[in-house]
Amino acid sequence: MDAHSILVVEDNPDDQVLTIRALKSASENSPVIVLEDGQEALNYLFGDEAGHSCRNLDSLGVVLLDVKLPKVSGLEVLKQIRCSPRTNWLPVVMVTSSDEPADLLDAYRLGANSFITKQINYREFTEQMTVLARYWLQINKVPKAGSAPSIG
Amino acid sequence: MMRGWRYWRLKTKLLFLTLFVSTLGIALVCASLIFxxxxxxxxxxxxxxxxIAGILAEQSAAALVFEDNVQLTSIISSLERINTIRQACVYNEQDNFMTSLVGIDEQPCPSLDQRLELGFVDDVYRLLMPVSLGNETVGRLFLSSHLEVLRGHIRTFVWxxxxxxxxILLALVFLALRLxxxxxxxxxxLSETAERIAMNHDYSIRAPVSGTDELGRLGNTFNEMIGTIxxxxxxILESRDNLERVVDAxxxxxxxxxxxxxxxxxxVSHDLRQPLRAIEGFGQALEEDCGEHLNDVGKDYLRxxxxxxxxxxxxxxxLLILSRVSRQSMENHSIDLSQMLREITDELKDISDHPPAEIHIQPGMQVVGDSRMLRIVFQNLLGNAWKYSSKEKKRVIEVSATLEGSVIAIEIRDNGVGFDMRYIDKLFVAFNRLHTPSEFGGTGIxxxxxxxxxxxxxxxxxxTSEVGKGASFVVKLPVSGDQR
Structure with a gap:
């Protein structure tokens, strides 16, 4: 399996811990990369001003993107991901704690692959993460970043 | 008075009045002149x-004394020349007829034995004059004159x-028309001006005014009134503009x-949930990861x-749903209520661990409204019926609809615990509950x-409800969906 790591963009430290714990219990061997806000996510995906760019994204199996993030919102990050040929193939799962209908619609319009509401009950949340990790990392197939046809 | 008098034009009325009064005046003057x-x-x-009679009497006195009839006849025949005289008769002292002059109608001389009507009688004037010689009456003279000349005279006068x-009347009409x-x-x-104002709604028009008589004052008052309007x-326009500005603001x-x-x-939805999720999540993690360090009391607290x-x-x-249904815009459509209720009860059966219920839903119920919001309504009402009847051995939930004019009444009835009608005021108020959490769970929203x-x-x-016998909720909705 080539793509097996999970990128989690989540600002709340509690949620980071709980998400990592849930994902680890689902697939113990998958690396989990945690980023704290939208800007950090953009820097990771597209390279920062300092020039540390062209990180290899091949290993990424799925991005878990919180809708509400400091600095750059999750929906804005999603938009950027879908705009660039470097990243537009990435599976993105939007994650939110509120079930605001407007967010749901916006997320799919911007090209989200999935949208889930974090369950309050931790057992159910763990169940969600298990299903999610199993589907995106084991069942779903993604192309390699290098083989993505460049546009323009 | 006259029919249609008030529909006449003012000019016509004035002319008519002038003519009527003048004709009356002229007629009165003529009549009195004729009289x-x-x-x-x-x-x-x-x-x-x-x-004439006096002269004749004097001439015929001697002839009467001598009873000279020839003389008398000759005297009287002199009257022939006066054409108004119709008849002349002479009588002697004993009132016996002596001689006469008879005119066209040739009536015999009246006998003096009877009483004679004298003066103007019918078309005739009659006169009886005594013939005296000295102080002695020697006979009488009777004259009768017809009044044709008088009639002719009056006739001419009338014409x-x-x-x-x-x-004069013609001259007056001409003058009246001018004046x-x-x-x-x-x-x-003034009336034309008023009509123009009323028709065009142009209140800047003023009536021309001349003079200070009643008409002048009427014109001035009219103009003042129009000015006030x-x-x-x-x-009004200014305050309307103001109001619009206020409304816009x-x-x-x-x-x-x-x-x-x-x-x-x-x-609220995002930030209040997050700490709750952390509490719940870490609670579970604590129980799973460090459960062996906790005794039963600790585990109970954690739970x-x-x-x-x-x-x-x-x-x-x-709370989120409550706030959403208050501010969301509504999209009204015709809804198959029976279908919606069946879906809701299927969900209830799926997620609930309560014992099964007998559910009767009248088929073919239709309402008009926002389907998302009405789904919330019937999810709550059916959920309540489901929840509050959960302790019955054989429980029945019924939904039926009746049409009451332009309103459809939907009744949801259960045979559950019901509630005390004393607290009905609190039923629809947020956070008010009629049951304790240990009896039945719920939020009160x-x-x-x-x-x-x-x-x-x-x-x-x-x-409506009776404790222990169930509750009935009746929702009434306008059939057309939007009736204010």
Missing amino acids: VENRNYKKQLESELHV VAIGIGST QRIVSGPILT QQQNLR RTSELSMANRELEAFSYS RIRAASVRMASLIDG GLATVYRVIRRHHGTISA
Whole structure:
């Protein structure tokens, strides 16, 4: 399996811990990369001003993107991901704690692959993460970043 | 008075009145002139005849004394020349007939034995004069004159009067036509001005005014009134503009407040849930990872902490729904209510661990409204019926609809625990509960949400119950969907 790591963009430290714990219990061997806000996510995906760019994204199996993030919102990050040929193939799962209908619609319009509401009950949340990790990392197939046809 | 008098034009009325009054005046003058002329002519005739009779009496006195009939006849025949005399008779001292002059009608001389009518009788004037010689009466003279001349005279007079009167009347009509303009002119101008103002709604028009008589004052008063109306219109327009500005300002304030409220409820939903999730999540993690270090009391506390956070989360969800149904715009469609209710009860059967219920839903029920909001309503009402009947051995939930004019009444009835009608006032108020959490779980927001949705659909909801025998909720919705 080539793509097996999970990128989690989540600002709340509690949620980071709980998400990592849930994902680890689902697939113990998958690396989990945690980023704290939208800007950090953009820097990771597209390279920062300092020039540390062209990180290899091949290993990424799925991005878990919180809708509400400091600095750059999750929906804005999603938009950027879908705009660039470097990243537009990435599976993105939007994650939110509120079930605001407007967010749901916006997320799919911007090209989200999935949208889930974090369950309050931790057992159910763990169940969600298990299903999610199993589907995106084991069942779903993604192309390699290098083989993505460049546009323009 | 006259039919259609008030539909006549003012000019016609004035002309008519002038003519009527003048004709009446001229007629009266003519009549009195004729009357006077008639009397004068009669007097003249009378005195003429008396003079003639006197002369004849004097001439015939001697002949009467000598009973000289030839002489008498010759005297009387002198009357032939006077053509008004119809008859002349002479009688002697013993009132015996002596001689006579008979005119055209040849009537015999009247006998003096009978009483004679004298003076003006019918078309005749009669006169009886004694013939005296010294102080002694020697006979009598009877004269009768016809009045044809008088009639002819009066007839001529009448014709002349009619001629002069008509000429004067014609002259008056001409004059009246000219002069009535002085009176009717300003009134007509005023009335035309009023019509123009009423038709064009142009209150800047003024009536031309001349003079200080009643008409002038009427014109001035009219102009003042129009001026007042013009000013008031101006003020109304100004205040309307002001009002519009105020309404615009309020509307933008309101929509700003609404946007803020939306942002607030978004934050509430997102930010209040997060710590709850952490409490619940770490509680579970604690139990799983460090469970062996906790005794039973510790585990019980942990369970309570997690249950409380789940309850709090459902409260937040309820509040969010309540706020959403209050501010969301409505999309009214025709809804198959029976189908919707079957879906809801299927969901209830799926997620609930309560014993099964006998559910009767009347088929073919249709309502008009916002399907998302009405789904929330019936989820709550059926959920309540489901929940509060859960302790019955054989429980029955019935939903039926009746049409009451332009309103459809939907009744949801269960045979559960019911509630005390004393607390009906609290039923639809948020956070008010009629059962303790240990009896039945719940947030106290459901029926408040139901109430708001029904109100937004211009409907009503009422409830009746008897403790231990079940509850009945009746939702009334306008059939057409939007009736204010």
